Amino acid sequence: MPQYDIAMSHAYAAIFLHVVFSTREREALIPEEREGDLFAYIGGIAKNLGFRLLKIGGTADHVHLLISIPAKMPATIAIQKIKANSSRFLGDGFAWQEGYGVFTVSASQLETMTRYIAGQREHHRRHTFDQEFNALLQRYGLRRDLEADAVP
Numbered sequence: 051m052p053q054y055d056i057a058m059s060h061a062y063a064a065i066f067l068h069v070v071f072s073t074r075e076r077e078a079l080i081p082e083e084r085e086g087d088l089f090a091y092i093g094g095i096a097k098n099l100g101f102r103l104l105k106i107g108g109t110a111d112h113v114h115l116l117i118s119i120p121a122k123m124p125a126t127i128a129i130q131k132i133k134a135n136s137s138r139f140l141g142d143g144f145a146w147q148e149g150y151g152v153f154t155v156s157a158s159q160l161e162t163m164t165r166y167i168a169g170q171r172e173h174h175r176r177h178t179f180d181q182e183f184n185a186l187l188q189r190y191g192l193r194r195d196l197e198a199d200a201v202p
Contacts, residue, residue, distance in 0.1 A: 063121035064157055066104070068167075069129055070114050070186065071150035076179060078110035079144050089113075091139045095132050099123075104160070107167040109174050114167045116155065125152050151183060153190050 073079040080088060089106045092115070096103040101123060105116040119128050133146045155163050166173070173182070187194050 061121045063119075065119050065121065066155040066157065066160060066163075067117050067119065067125055068114065068153045068155050068163055068186075069117060069125075069132075069150060070112060070152075070183065071129070071133060072112035072147045072179060073110075074145040074147055076111045076147070080108070080110045080113075080140070082110065084140070088136060088140065092132055092136050095135045096128075099128065099131055101128055105164045105167045107170040109170055109179075112179050114170060116160070116163050116167055151186060153186060 085108075092106055092113075093103045096117060100120060102118040103115060104118060105114075107114050115132070117128065119125060129150055129152065133150070137144055137146055177185075184194060
């Protein structure tokens with residue numbers, strides 16, 4: 051039987067995630083003139099936490115992120131930190147919706163996902179956030195809990 055000399059002194063991971071979250075009650079709370087600053091700030095959060103922000107885009111009521119996280123970082127922690135810190139950055143009166151969507155992306159689909167996120171403004175001229183989010187859930191075989199999404 052052949053011997054294999056495979057020394058693995060490091061952990062290697064290619065974990066790519068498409069993250070989507072919206073503003074409180076899906077209000078148009080992200081002014082277009084602050085969008086660039088917000089996106090840069092979120093990029094800084096990612097860098098400080100040790101993961102990569104590959105692409106960010108969105109509209110006045112939601113954002114899409116394409117991130118690459120290390121093997122030891124739970125996605126929930128990365129998302130919670132981004133939401134908490136960016137909410138403070140935008141200041142009083144701003145809040146993100148509690149929930150989010152997180153979807154895996156294969157390495158072979160990174161370019162396609164990057165284009166999709168870059169085209170958010172154009173995409174939302176034809177589709178609402180709800181239509182888009184429902185399509186994402188359906189694509190990944192998930193069912194939306196509309197009761198949980200209801201605004202009290």
